[in-house]
Amino acid sequence: QVSLVESGGGWVQPGGSLTLSCLASGFPYSIYYINLYRQATGKKREPVASIGSGSHSGVYVDSVKGRFTISRDNTKNTVYLQMNSLKPEDTAVYYCHTDYGGADHWGRGTLVTVSS
Numbered sequence: 001q002v003s004l005v006e007s008g009g010g011w012v013q014p015g016g017s018l019t020l021s022c023l024a025s026g027f028p029y030s031i032y033y034i035n036l037y038r039q040a041t042g043k044k045r046e047p048v049a050s051i052g053s054g055s056h057s058g059v060y061v062d063s064v065k066g067r068f069t070i071s072r073d074n075t076k077n078t079v080y081l082q083m084n085s086l087k088p089e090d091t092a093v094y095y096c097h098t099d100y101g102g103a104d105h106w107g108r109g110t111l112v113t114v115s116s
Contacts (some may be wrong), residue, residue: 024077035096
C-alpha cells in the first residue's frame with residue numbers, strides 16, 4: 001500500500017526557514033517523480049515543486065523559485081523541501097504526491113504557518 005507521510009511543518013516568522021520531509025513507502029519510490037503541493041485556506045491546491053527519479057534538481061512554481069529547494073535521498077525513501085525566506089503567503093498545508101500506477105496518491109499534509 002502506497003504511503004506518503006509529511007512532517008516538519010510548524011509556525012515560523014516571516015523570513016524564517018523550515019524543512020519539510022516526505023517519507024515514502026509501498027511503491028518503487030526511487031524511480032518515480034515526487035511532487036509537493038500546497039493548499040491555503042479557501043484556495044485551490046497548487047503545485048510547489050517536483051523532483052524526478054535520481055534527479056539532483058527540481059522544478060518550481062515561480063513564486064518559490066530562489067527560496068525553496070527540493071531534494072531526495074533514495075537511501076531513505078525521503079524527499080525534502082528546504083524553505084527559506086518564508087512569507088505569509090507561503091502559509092498552507094503542504095502535501096506530498098506521486099502518480100504511481102497511474103493513480104494519484106497523497107499524504108495527509110503538514111501545516112506551515114508564516115506569521116509574526
